[in-house]
Amino acid sequence: MEFPKDVRYTKEHEWVRVEGNVATVGVTDYAQDSLGDVVYLELPGDGAAVTKDETFGVVESVKAVSDLYSPISGAVIEINDALVDSPEVINDDPYGDAWMLKVEMSAPAELKELLTADEYKKYVEEEK
Amino acid sequence: MTLKNKNLKITPLHQIHKGLNSRMVPFAGWEMPVQYTGVIDEHLAVRKSCGLFDVSHMGEIEISGPKAIEAVQSVTTNDASELKDGQVQYTLICYPNGGVVDDVTLYKFSDTRYMFCVNASNTEKDFNWIKENAGNIAEVKNVSNDFGQIAVQGPLSQEILQNTCNLDLSLIRYYRFQQGNIAGVDAIISRTGYTGEDGFEIYMPWDKTIDIWHGLMEAGGKFGIKPVGLGARDTLRLEMGFPLYGNELNENTTPLEAGLHRFVKLDKQYFIGKGALEKQAKQGIDKKLVGLEMSESGIPRSHYKILAKGAAAGEITSGTMSPFLGKAIGMGYVAPEFSSIGTELKVEIRNKMVSAMVVKTPFYIRNMAVKAAN
The missing domain is CATH 3.30.70.1400 (Aminomethyltransferase beta-barrel domains)
Known part of the structure; x- marks a missing residue:
């Protein structure tokens, strides 16, 4: 199970990578492992507003439907169309090719509320 | 996610599942493996070669x-x-x-x-x-604790099982069974299954289940046999349009509504429910089970609403992304006027109306995978 240090985490198992004022969002290795084979992904459109802790999309495995929660607030400036066409990439490369959204943050201070890799790892181990 | 599986029954293969790193889930009061390597991988193993299922909970x-x-x-x-x-x-x-x-x-x-x-x-x-x-006319015994059960399913099932079985399996026809010996254990060997592929369901003494499991895994190793969990068991039966009790069947649905007429013999002298089913056969049904294929992006799931011409028409009972066909498929009950093949319907998915069409079941035809590979 991977917990890269260059991203921040939510307790809902999303990650955020920040460059300047843009946050890239995806789901964690633990999330993809728990989901199993991912077969469907629904994301908001370009320009949509996302709000911290509110749903921004849905990911479905063969068996189950799970909501995706935004780690930060802002406006969507890019979505990963290729991932919508090939959602199985979420299982293969959750922190890389399986990024979902790029968000122009409206409240970067929210980042402070997210978990570090060590904190998230500990959280996941307790949840097991 | 609740992973504290207290008070759940376990099968004789429980330790084996754990050793295989399966994901265990509560199912019908049992702790059962839902997947080992992954639902799609296991599903395709059954379609193309062979899968081994622990169904000792039955x-x-x-x-x-x-x-x-x-x-x-x-x-x-x-x-x-x-x-x-x-x-x-x-x-x-x-x-x-x-x-x-x-x-x-x-x-x-x-x-x-x-x-x-x-x-x-x-x-x-x-x-x-x-x-x-019926207890007053015959002895009725719950022998569930006496039997373990393993299903071997897939086009290579016979070849694999034959390697470790004393019977000539080519002589056991579909829906027939014989008593024989597998891996040194006396067992009931039945040519039946819940996947749509050729295969066998094997009943053996509870504490010998493990011997047959090992025997089959060994015999099937070079054929790519894989353990298969409940996740793929569900997608396999769904591709066949087989009903699952609790989804397509329950106390509020009749076999006629589920399209199971072939298995209801109204000319029999008597059986419990005959009067009601006779009446329904005469008067007609209010809902009918159909197969659906999504025409737009989206996966139908149990309890999603089905609409026709903007009005409620029924409800989905099972749905998934078909691992073999790569299409979103489902089953559900609709009013009979919307049940003909080709009828265009909508499925309500997260407040959106997504187009679907009534299609023939089974969605998958036996050996489609083998033929596709040749």
Whole structure:
């Protein structure tokens, strides 16, 4: 199970990578492992507003439907169309090719509320 | 996610599943493997080569005595009177109102001994029901704890099983069974299954289940045999349009609504539910089970609403992304006027109306995978 240090985490198992004022969002290795084979992904459109802790999309495995929660607030400036066409990439490369959204943050201070890799790892181990 | 599986029953293969790093989930009071390597991988193994399923959670109920056939006939919709020894029959147990107690397979050992294989979730209910309604004419025994059960399913099943079995398996036809020996263990070997592929369901003494599992894994190693969990068991049966009790069947649906007419013999002298089903056959049904394929992006799931011409038309009972076909498929009940093949419907998915079409089932035809590979 991977917990890269260059991203921040939510307790809902999303990650955020920040460059300047843009946050890239995806789901964690633990999330993809728990989901199993991912077969469907629904994301908001370009320009949509996302709000911290509110749903921004849905990911479905063969068996189950799970909501995706935004780690930060802002406006969507890019979505990963290729991932919508090939959602199985979420299982293969959750922190890389399986990024979902790029968000122009409206409240970067929210980042402070997210978990570090060590904190998230500990959280996941307790949840097991 | 709740992973504290207290008070769950375990099968004789529980340690094996854990050793294989399976994901265990509670199912019908049992802790069962839902997947090992992944649902799609396991699903395709069954379609293309062979999969091994621990189905020891399923229940077995034995009916015996000189009047065993009368007992069986009175609680089932199909006609067991023509069965030969060594024959299996799919049949239903109904309530007087025609609702389904369970869908089961019936094994005939002799005129005086029959066995039902029943859904794990219904074992107690079925046993009590049969005992209550037929216990005065035959002996009814819940023998679920005596038997483990393993299903070997897929186009290579016969070849693999033959390597470790003393019977000539080519002589066991579909829906027939024989008593034989596998990996040194006496077992009931039945050419039946819940996947749409060729295969066998094997019943063995509870504490010998592990020997047969090992024997089959060893015999199947070079053929790519894989353990398969409940996740793929569900997607495999769904591609076949097979009903699952609790989804397509329950006490509020009748076999006629589920399209199971072939297994309801209204010309039988008597069975529980006959009056209600006769009436329904005459007057017509209010809902009908159909297969659906999504025409737009989205996956139908149990309890999603089905709409036709902007108005409520029914409800999805099962749905998934078909691992073999790569299409979103489902089953559901709709008003009969919307049940013809080709009817365009909408499925409400997260407040959106997504287009779907009524299609023929099964979605998958046996050997499609083998043919596609050739």
